Amino acid sequence: MRKGIQMSEGVCAPLGFIAGGHTCGIKPSGEPDLAVLLATEGPATVAGVFTRNRFAAPSVRYNRAIVGRGQARAIVTNSGIANAATGQPGFDNTMELARLTGERFQIPPDQVMVCSTGIIGVQLPMEKLATGVAAISVGREGGRAAAGAIMTTDAGPKLGQHTLAVGGGQVTIGAMCKGAGMIHPNMATMLAYMTTDAAIGRDVLQQLTTEVAEETFNAVSIDGDSSTNDSLLVLSSGASGIELAPDHPDWPKFRSAFRDLAWEMAESIVAGGEGVNQVFVVQVNGASSQEQARLIARTITTSMLVKTAVRGADPNFGRILCAAGYSGAEFDPERMDLYLGEVQTMRKGLPIEFDPEQASAVLARPRSTITLDLHSGVFGARAVGCDLSAEYVAFNSEYTT
Template sequence: MCAWREIEGNLATPRGFRAAAIAAGIKKVAGALDLALIFSDARDTAAAGMFTTNRVAAAPVELSRRHLKETRGWARAVVVNSGNANACTGAEGLRTSEESARAAAKLLGISPRQVLVASTGVIGVPLKLDLILDQLPALSRNLSTESADDVARAIRTTDTFSKSCVLRTEAGVRSVCLAGVAKGAGMIHPRMATMLAFITTDAAVAPTVLRDVLCAAVNESFNHITVDGDTSTNDTVLALASGASGVTVRAGAKSASWFAAGLVELCQTLAKLIVKDGEGASKLVAVEVRGAKTAADADRVARAIANSPLVKTALAGSDPNWGRIMCAAGYSGARFDPAKVDILVNDFFLCRAGLDAGFDDTAARRELDQKHLTIRIDLHQGRAFGRIWTCDLTHDYITINASYRT
C-alpha cells in the first residue's frame, strides 16, 4: 500500500458520496450559506462520531449520539447548520433536531436513525425549524459531487477561510480516498470546541474499527489544539465510510495501520488549519515538550503554556518573555526540576538550565516575528513527549467576541 498524498477535491471525492449547501436564512447575513446535507449512496455505510465532553451538550450532539448507539454505527446522512448552535434550547431544541433528521430521512428514503445532525453558532437562541424544513427538499435535489464544494463554506461562523483536505492512495490496483472539512476559530479547546469536522472515505471499514481509528486520530489532532481554552457545547467529529472503493480495512491487519495513518494525517491537517484561523490570530504555534517523566506530564506542561493568556499575548507582540513560559509550566501540575529546563523558540535558546540564555533581544524578536513558531521545552526528566498546537492572542480576539451574539 502506498503513502497518502494530498489532492484537490471535496467531501464527495471518495466514491459513493454527494453533498450540497444552501442559504436557509439562519445566519444574519443575507444569502450566506448556512445549511448543508451530506449523503452516502451506499446502503451499508459505517459511521462513527466523537463529541464534546462538555456536560452542557447541544441537542444535535445528544441526537447524533443516540442514533449512532441505536444503529450500532451505521448512518448515511448528515444535516448540519451554522449560525445557531441549538444548545441550551431545552425540549424544543431536541425536537428541532429530531424533526430535521426525520424530514431529511423521508426525502432520502432512509430511516431517521441513519441521519446525524450537527449545529454551530450562537448558544441559547431557539433554532427555527421551518428554516430547515423549507430548504431540505431543495438540498436533497441539489445533491451532487460538484455541490459538495459548498459544504466547507456553509459550516463557517467566524472562520476567515474554508478548511478542507483530501488524501488519496493506492491499494494494489484500486485507489482509496479520505476527505474532510472542518470549521472552528474560537471556543476551541476540544477534549473529545466551537468545532465541527466531517470525514468521508470510500474504504470499507466496519463500525467498530472506524470508531477505534477515529478515536485515535482525534486524540492525536483535534484534542491537541487550543485557541482560547474553551470547550464548546457542540464539538462534533463524524466519519462515514461508504466502502465503494472495494478496499477493506480489517482490525489488526496492515490495512488498519495504513488507514489509521491517513486518518491521522487528515485530522492533523484540519486541526492545524483551525488553529491557524484562530479568532484574531496572526501566528500558528506548536508547543512541544520533551524530556518529561511521563506522557501525562508532557501534556500538562504543553497545555498550560498553550492556554496561558500571558504567553499568547507575548507571542503576539514578539516579546521573548520566557519567564511566562516557565511560570505556566510550573503551575501545570507536572513534576520537574526548574533548574534543568531549556526553552527555545524554533532553534533559538531563550533559557538554558533554568536561567536566561544571554540571548540578543533583537535577534529573539526577529525569530518571534515569524508566522509559524515552535516553542520547545526540554524538562530533562525522562523521555516522554507532548505537543499542542495553538495561536497567539491579539486585540482582534476581543473585538470579535465582544459582539458575537449581536
C-alpha cells in the same frame, strides 16, 4: 483524481460520498447555512467524539445514539443557530430535521445525524430549514459548498483530503471542519467531519477516532472556552473495496495519513480563529509519558501571558517556564532545554545567551514553534495555540454567541 470522476474535494474526495450547501435565510448575512453529506453506497460505518460540556445541545445527544448503533447515511448541518439551551422543543426540532432530510433523500431518519452551530438559546426556524432541505443540491463536486455552509465566524472554508496506496489499490480520506472561537481541548466550538472509502469495522473506527481526536482536535486552543455542540464524526463507506484493520500491513500508513489530515484541520481552525494573527505550536519532547507531555503542551497554549507574549513577539521565556511549572506535570526543571523556533534560550534549566531580536522575529511569524525537551523519557506531544489580540476582544464584545 480517479479517471471518470468529476473533481471532488474534502468529504467528497473518497468514493461513496456526495454533499452540498444551501442558503435557508438563517444568517442575517445571507450566506449559506445548510449542508448535507450523504453516503451513497448504503449505510456507512460511523464513529464520533463529542463535547464534554454539560449543556450539550440536543443534536449531540441525538447523534450519540446513532454513533452507538454504528451506522449512518447522512449528516445534515445548519449554521447560524446552535439549538442549544432550547429544551424539549430543541430536541423535537433536531428529530424533525432528521425526518425532513430522510424523507428528502429516501433514507431512514434514524440514520441521519444532525449538527447545529451558531447562537445559543434560540430555536431553529423549522419552516426555513424545511424549505432548504427540499431545495438543496448534492453531488460529488459539493464538498467545498458544504464546507462553506457550516461556517459561522470562520474566515473561510476548511477542507482537505489525502489519497494513499494501500493493499494494491488506493484509499482516500476527506475532511471538512468549522470553528473560530470557543476553541479549547476536549472539543471546542467545532464541527469536524472525516470520510474514507476504506472499509473499517465499527469498533476499530471508533478507537481510531478517539485516539486521533486526543492527538489533534483536543490539542488546540484559541480562547479556552469549550462549546455545547462540538462534534467529530467519521464515516467509512467501504466503496474502495479495501478492508483495513490494525493487523493489515498498511494500517500504520493509513492511521498516519488519517492523523495528519486531522491535524491539518485542527490547526486550520486555530489559524482561522477570531482575531488570530499568529499561531504557535508547542512541541514537548523527552517526557516520561505522553500524558505528561500533553499536559505541558496544552497548558502553555492556554496561558494568557504566553499568548500575549506571542502577540507582542516578546521572547519572554519565563512565561513559558511558568506555564510548564504549574501544568501539574512531573518533570525535572534542571534537565529542560527550551527553544523558540531555532533559537535556544535555555539549556538544562538555565538561561543561555541568545539573540533577542532573532527570537522576537521567530514569534512574529504567522506560525512559530516553541520546543521543550525534558530529557526525562521518550514520549512527546504537541498542541497549537494562538496570540491574544485586541481584535479578538473587540470582535467578541460585539458578537452574540
